[in-house]
Amino acid sequence: MSKSTISSAVSGGIEASDRVLNGERVLRIRGHQPLHGKVRIGGAKNAALKALAATLLTSEEVVLNNIPMIADVISMVELLRSFGAEVEIDRDRERVVVRTREIIRTDAPPDLFKATRASVVVTGPILARCGEISFSMPGGDDIGKRPIDMHLRGFQRMGAEVIQNQQGISAKASRLNGARIYMDYPSHTGTEALMMAATLAVGTTIIANASAEPEIVWLGNMLNRMGARVSGLGTAIIAVEGVDRLSGVSEVCLPDRLEAGTYAIAAVITGGEIELKDIREAHMLPLTEKLLQAGANVWFRDNRMLVRAGERLNAVDIQTLPFPGFPTDQQSTFMPLLTQANGISRVQERVYEDRLRYTDELIKMGADIQVERFGANLEKYATTAIVTGPTRLHGARVKSLDIRSAVSLVLAALVADGKTELTDVYHIDRGYARFVEKLTALGADIEDSGNPVENR
Numbered sequence: 001m002s003k004s005t006i007s008s009a010v011s012g013g014i015e016a017s018d019r020v021l022n023g024e025r026v027l028r029i030r031g032h033q034p035l036h037g038k039v040r041i042g043g044a045k046n047a048a049l050k051a052l053a054a055t056l057l058t059s060e061e062v063v064l065n066n067i068p069m070i071a072d073v074i075s076m077v078e079l080l081r082s083f084g085a086e087v088e089i090d091r092d093r094e095r096v097v098v099r100t101r102e103i104i105r106t107d108a109p110p111d112l113f114k115a116t117r118a119s120v121v122v123t124g125p126i127l128a129r130c131g132e133i134s135f136s137m138p139g140g141d142d143i144g145k146r147p148i149d150m151h152l153r154g155f156q157r158m159g160a161e162v163i164q165n166q167q168g169i170s171a172k173a174s175r176l177n178g179a180r181i182y183m184d185y186p187s188h189t190g191t192e193a194l195m196m197a198a199t200l201a202v203g204t205t206i207i208a209n210a211s212a213e214p215e216i217v218w219l220g221n222m223l224n225r226m227g228a229r230v231s232g233l234g235t236a237i238i239a240v241e242g243v244d245r246l247s248g249v250s251e252v253c254l255p256d257r258l259e260a261g262t263y264a265i266a267a268v269i270t271g272g273e274i275e276l277k278d279i280r281e282a283h284m285l286p287l288t289e290k291l292l293q294a295g296a297n298v299w300f301r302d303n304r305m306l307v308r309a310g311e312r313l314n315a316v317d318i319q320t321l322p323f324p325g326f327p328t329d330q331q332s333t334f335m336p337l338l339t340q341a342n343g344i345s346r347v348q349e350r351v352y353e354d355r356l357r358y359t360d361e362l363i364k365m366g367a368d369i370q371v372e373r374f375g376a377n378l379e380k381y382a383t384t385a386i387v388t389g390p391t392r393l394h395g396a397r398v399k400s401l402d403i404r405s406a407v408s409l410v411l412a413a414l415v416a417d418g419k420t421e422l423t424d425v426y427h428i429d430r431g432y433a434r435f436v437e438k439l440t441a442l443g444a445d446i447e448d449s450g451n452p453v454e455n456r
Ligand code: EPU
Pocket: 045, 046, 049, 117, 118, 141, 144, 145, 146, 147, 148, 149, 150, 151, 185, 186, 187, 188, 189, 190, 213, 328, 329, 351, 352, 353, 403, 404, 431
């Protein structure tokens, strides 16, 4: 087994790694190459990170397979280690093995906690196993306010004393009790943190208006294989009957529907054809529907999806919603395709109030996108984009704002005239494994001036 050394390389700072010797790290992309071929889809970031957090619920060994070797996973591993977990990463086999015999601290190190949004999910297991947790606000993409009030209210309902002040947030309960919890919105991480906390509570917890995202269903099933009693997964009401202890498990992470969607869009926008291997058809439904409406061709067979560009791209309207609605995470990756479609498309972002800022970068490349903004004074949020197409895009120097917008700009660059230079590339490392390698194998003309996380 080749043990990974990437964690130590990454812990020096992912952003710092974007500063390469000859200046800033950039992706250089030349457009107009139709993409063809096959690509294997890796494990889902938003499931892998939560499975890593779930390992803290047991003192036994947990083996996680098909874990994407991305920077956010490395950040989560560092966070687990800070709590006393022994973690082995085998990056060739995409496997992570965790054993947390004892949790050695209940105060989360702020720097590690701020590295991702997913770190908030460890609060559930640590509170359940140790009776206390203190932490600061988690980090993650800057796409809106992203509060954690629902997570905290849930802990309070389960009997924890929650204190929030300038020093940070703490939650304490000698043992959590089952409770009825209502969430104002089906929060993804909120459902995960509360579902995990409830596994070791006394009695039954009901989470109403729970998130039904596929990653949560998968996580709940993993918890059940560890000995938890979770039911209602995939519905708006999740019930968790508390147990005394959970045991170790060996799991295979489910495929990343967002990575799959990215390559599906790449096939259509470049006028090519790509076969995606290792996907789940049911998880691809919202994107598939929009690709078909746009005029693309899509076939499924076993765990494979074939996507081929059609004769003409049609404008389509999109509104982002919790699963099975169209994913907010796919909104930015679909946008470049709409710039190439005939007619006017409307994109309504209904999950995050500020997830359309990256359209300014697409506009620099020639896109015709009008964004409706609202809000007083400095807080001007954008929720609807009106895209008129088709427009001829041209290369430009553009900046990634977050994981999905970075990839959106790469997709736009694949059909732009001339050369695009993308900066702040570390966002891609956070969420996509072997991105440049996979695109190059499909025929893209793309070059990375730096060193992606998987090679460090
Ligand atoms: N919200 C609240 N209060 C809360 C929690 C959420 O008001 O206590 C609001 C948020 O401000 C937002 C909405 O509810 O407007 C949805 O937020 P949610 O909690 O569902 O999002 P999240 O759990 O923070 C996860 C993913 C995101 C993905 C969203 C929606 C992880 C680590 N992140 O975030 O993924 O966009 O669910 O599906 O699981 C990405 O992968 O690029 C990414 C941003």
